[in-house]
Amino acid sequence: xxxxxxxxxxxxxxxxxxxxxxxxxxxxxxxxxxxxxxxxxxxxxxxxxxxxxxxxxxxxxxxxxxxxxxxxxxxxxxxxxxxxxxxxxxxxxxxxxxxxxxxxxxxxxxxxxxxxxxxxxxxxxxxxxxxxxxxxxxxxxxxxxxxxxxxxxxxxxxxxxxxxxxxxxxxxxxxxxxxxxxxxxxxxxxxxxxxxxxxxxxxxxxxxxxxxxxxxxxxxxxxxxxxxxxxxxxxxxxxxxxxxxxxxxxxxxxxxxxxxxxxxxxxxxxxxxxxxxxxxxxxxxxxxxxxxxxxxxxxxxxxxxxxxxxxxxxxxxxxxxxxxxxxxxxxxxxxxxxxxxxxxxxxxxxxxxxxxxxxxxxxxxxxxxxxxxxxxxxxxxxxxxxxxxxxxxxxxxxxxxxxxxxxxxxxxxxxxxxxxxxxxxxxxxxxxxxxxxxxxxxxxxxxxxxxxxxxxxxxxxxxxxxxxxxxxxxxx
Amino acid sequence: xxxxxxxxxxxxxxxxxxxxxxxxxxxxxxxxxxxxxxxxxxxxxxxxxxxxxxxxxxxxxxxxxxxxxxxxxxxxxxxxxxxxxxxxxxxxxxxxxxxxxxxxxxxxxxxxxxxxxxxxxxxxxxxxxxxxxxxxxxxxxxxxxxxxxxxxxxxxxxxxxxxxxxxxxxxxxxxxxxxxxxxxxxxxxxxxxxxxxxxxxxxxxxxxxxxxxxxxxxxxxxxxxxxxxxxxxxxxxx
Numbered sequence: 001x002x003x004x005x006x007x008x009x010x011x012x013x014x015x016x017x018x019x020x021x022x023x024x025x026x027x028x029x030x031x032x033x034x035x036x037x038x039x040x041x042x043x044x045x046x047x048x049x050x051x052x053x054x055x056x057x058x059x060x061x062x063x064x065x066x067x068x069x070x071x072x073x074x075x076x077x078x079x080x081x082x083x084x085x086x087x088x089x090x091x092x093x094x095x096x097x098x099x100x101x102x103x104x105x106x107x108x109x110x111x112x113x114x115x116x117x118x119x120x121x122x123x124x125x126x127x128x129x130x131x132x133x134x135x136x137x138x139x140x141x142x143x144x145x146x147x148x149x150x151x152x153x154x155x156x157x158x159x160x161x162x163x164x165x166x167x168x169x170x171x172x173x174x175x176x177x178x179x180x181x182x183x184x185x186x187x188x189x190x191x192x193x194x195x196x197x198x199x200x201x202x203x204x205x206x207x208x209x210x211x212x213x214x215x216x217x218x219x220x221x222x223x224x225x226x227x228x229x230x231x232x233x234x235x236x237x238x239x240x241x242x243x244x245x246x247x248x249x250x251x252x253x254x255x256x257x258x259x260x261x262x263x264x265x266x267x268x269x270x271x272x273x274x275x276x277x278x279x280x281x282x283x284x285x286x287x288x289x290x291x292x293x294x295x296x297x298x299x300x301x302x303x304x305x306x307x308x309x310x311x312x313x314x315x316x317x318x319x320x321x322x323x324x325x326x327x328x329x330x331x332x333x334x335x336x337x338x339x340x341x342x343x344x345x346x347x348x349x350x351x352x353x354x355x356x357x358x359x360x361x362x363x364x365x366x367x368x369x370x371x372x373x374x375x376x377x378x379x380x381x382x383x384x385x386x387x388x389x390x391x392x393x394x395x396x397x398x399x400x401x402x403x404x405x406x407x408x409x410x411x412x413x414x415x416x417x418x419x420x421x422x423x424x425x426x427x428x429x430x431x432x433x434x435x436x437x438x439x440x441x442x443x444x445x446x447x448x449x450x451x452x453x454x455x456x457x458x459x460x461x462x463x464x465x466x467x468x469x470x471x472x473x474x475x476x
Numbered sequence: 477x478x479x480x481x482x483x484x485x486x487x488x489x490x491x492x493x494x495x496x497x498x499x500x501x502x503x504x505x506x507x508x509x510x511x512x513x514x515x516x517x518x519x520x521x522x523x524x525x526x527x528x529x530x531x532x533x534x535x536x537x538x539x540x541x542x543x544x545x546x547x548x549x550x551x552x553x554x555x556x557x558x559x560x561x562x563x564x565x566x567x568x569x570x571x572x573x574x575x576x577x578x579x580x581x582x583x584x585x586x587x588x589x590x591x592x593x594x595x596x597x598x599x600x601x602x603x604x605x606x607x608x609x610x611x612x613x614x615x616x617x618x619x620x621x622x623x624x625x626x627x628x629x630x631x632x633x634x635x636x637x638x639x640x641x642x643x644x645x646x647x648x649x650x651x652x653x654x655x656x657x658x659x660x661x662x663x664x665x666x667x668x669x670x671x672x673x674x675x676x677x678x679x680x681x682x683x684x685x686x687x688x689x690x691x692x693x694x695x696x697x698x699x700x701x702x703x704x705x706x707x708x709x710x711x712x713x714x
Contacts, residue, residue: 248532252488255583259494262585267501281490418534419487419510 018058021051069096073103134228137212139221142167142180154198154205154226173197176207176226183209183222193229204230238411245413249292249428253285260285288425295429298359299412302436312353315464318382318390319344321354325362326380329369336374340365344382350390351464352441360437360445361392363430364457368396370424372454385460389443392459400451410435410445434459479505482593483524485515485541486559487533491582495528498586499593512536516544519551526593529576531560531567539570546575555596559584565700569657572701578654595653595707612649614705619691621646630691640665641684644677648695653707655698677703 024047073096128135134151138144144162152159155171162170168177175194183190191208206227214220260278269275319342326333326340333340350357361380368378376397385391401409405416413428415421421428431445434457438445443461482499486492487510496506507524509515512533519527527545531538538558545551558571558579568579577596580589612621620629626642628635637645643665648656656664658674681703685692694706 244532251582252491256488256490256494258583259491259586262587263494263497266587267498281493285490422488 018051018055021047021054066096069100073100076107077103132227134226136167136224136226137221138167138180138184138224140184140219142184144170145221151226154203154228155196156198176205179207179209180222180224183224187211187219198228202230203228204233242412245428249413250289253289253292256285257282257289288427291425292427292429295427295433298433299429299436302356302433302440310353312355313351314354315349315351316354316357317346318348318350318392319346321350321357322361322380322382322392325358325365328362329365332366333369333378336369336372338369338372338374339377340369341377341379342381343379344392348382348384348390349463350461352461356437356441357392357459357461360434360459361394363434364394364459367430368394368398368455368457370426371398372396373398384463388463389460390463392461393456394459395454395456397454400453400455401447401449402451406447406449409447479503480525480597481505481507482526482528483515483518484508484528485510485512485533485538486528486530487511488530491530494586495589498590502590502594504593510534512538512541515541519545519554520548523551523554525554526596527554527556528589528593529556529558531558531571539567539574542571542574542576555599557589557592557596559589568655568701569659572655572657573659599651599654612646614649614652615691615694619649619688619694621649630689635687635689637684637687638680640680641687644680645684645695648703648705652705655701655704657702661702 128148131148132150134154135148136144136151137146143164143166146163147155147157147159149159151157155173155176157170167180171177173196175192176196179190179192179194182192186209189208189210191206193204193206195202196205197203206229208225208227210223210225211219212221212223260282263269264275264278269278322342322344326342329340365378365380372378378397379393379395381391381393381395383391383393401416405414408414409416410431412432415428435445438459438461441461443459446458446460447455448458449455480503482504484492484495484499484506486495486508489510492508492510496508499506507518509518510533512535515527515529515533516536518524529538529541533541538560542556542558545554545556552575555577556571556575558568558576560567560571560579560581568581571579577599578592580592610622610624612623613619614621618631620632621627622629623646626639628637628642628645644661647661647664658677661677662674681695681697685695688694696704696706698704
């Protein structure tokens, strides 16, 4: 017979049965005197044995359940710091049940706190990892504690593989290592700028160190940030080149004007021919200065205008634009026996500010005529290009432009050969203007050139968009 | 006696012509080259008395020309007057520290240029303001520096200068009219008295001027470049 009872009821029933049997056995023992044969004694002893055995079994089973419950609780509590554990509720109906409930409540609170902490830590990690600035945590012995992705990329390292290793060992950058050494010794924030190799290139790095402290505020090492400032430095150098060029371009004519005027005024030149020559120099330099200022203003207007709608925007046949420009430059071309060929389909239309495009084409054609040897040909072509663009190309058989200059010729005042462009009276701004006109109209300018063969400048402008494309809603 | 020859290194032909015109009027002979490399060749083949060097040149820039000329024994002694259109003090400072002797900035007055050429020549002929026996007599006798006794007399009255102030004044006064950069001053004064930084140069100069009283204007600040002892010549400022 098996009793299907709950733990507590079973336990109580077991105890009751054992008690009844024990009383029965006792009653038999009380009457022993009347039965000296010992049969009753045997029966009594048997009953007592059964009662004792039953009590033992019930007690053992009970003890085991309690121990299991306690062990389960201990395991559950121990598991808590490692993350959410399964609920304990309803698994133990013993005296430990209230404890289990309390533990369960704690578990839930802890689990939600842990989840919060994990999220915060994941967020922080995500921020550190996605930062553009390279971060390195380094201890006092120059061992890498951790680094973010930017640092690993910059130094070309595997962040996990190098953890705990010496900086000097993994980053073979003398200047970086010297900086780390200084920063550890200085125990105060340091900054430095140096160059390192990264991805096969030299990069200019701005390094900063900040002492790291543990929870007790004791020094624990360094946090080093490395910022790649290569582009910034390049821009600065471009800017300073530009400033130097502007300064040179403007001061040269001014120096000449001032110098020759001073000479005529202070010294007085008796020689009539000399006087005429000096006056001519002054006039030429004044013209040069005026031309530079005119071009600078044109550029500044183009930058301000940006993509603004212009009332002058209209559908224009490309051929008439090109013809107009070539007509203006005909005498310059004739003077060098240069033939300017025009190949533009009659029906090629473009919606632009005609005067801007004329100026861009004029600058390109004028350059072609200026730099081509006498008796050569200049070809101006127009055609539809991919992506809704019109391509206006100017090709010459001039000396060509060397590759090292090609990328820079659209910069303001960039000169392939200063002496040559001075002889031709250029301002150094013509191609910059072409580029800015193209940009203002939503297009671009491209160049291909081969030294000794010639140059091919291509102006690409949106067919029907350009200035009008970003027009305000008032445009019909 | 052969004429004193000036080598003009300038890529702008009209500016070169202007410089040449004025120097010739003053009795100098002139030669003109248009690039840095040509300047080096010309200076080595036939060293001029003075070099007037534009800093912005095609091929080799003026600073590099200056450096190379000062490196070579046979061209080291040629005084160099730098001409810069950059107007950037960093170039002037770099040029002076490379051994350039003086500079003018564009636009310049031709007369100033001629005066500067004369000045560097006088300096190189050993015509320094040293009067006799370790005594520098300056500003028409208003200031006397006695290098043997470490005494400075202002209008005949001795003034109390620290060792550093004395060294500074003495260093600048040896070359009136010539700008010395802070680094040049530090290099010259260093070891003689105390270790200087570029900021402490300014502090010592301020103290020195205070002690010079009405002669304080003799120590001139050249913004962004350094200091110079006022020139004993007619006003030459552009």
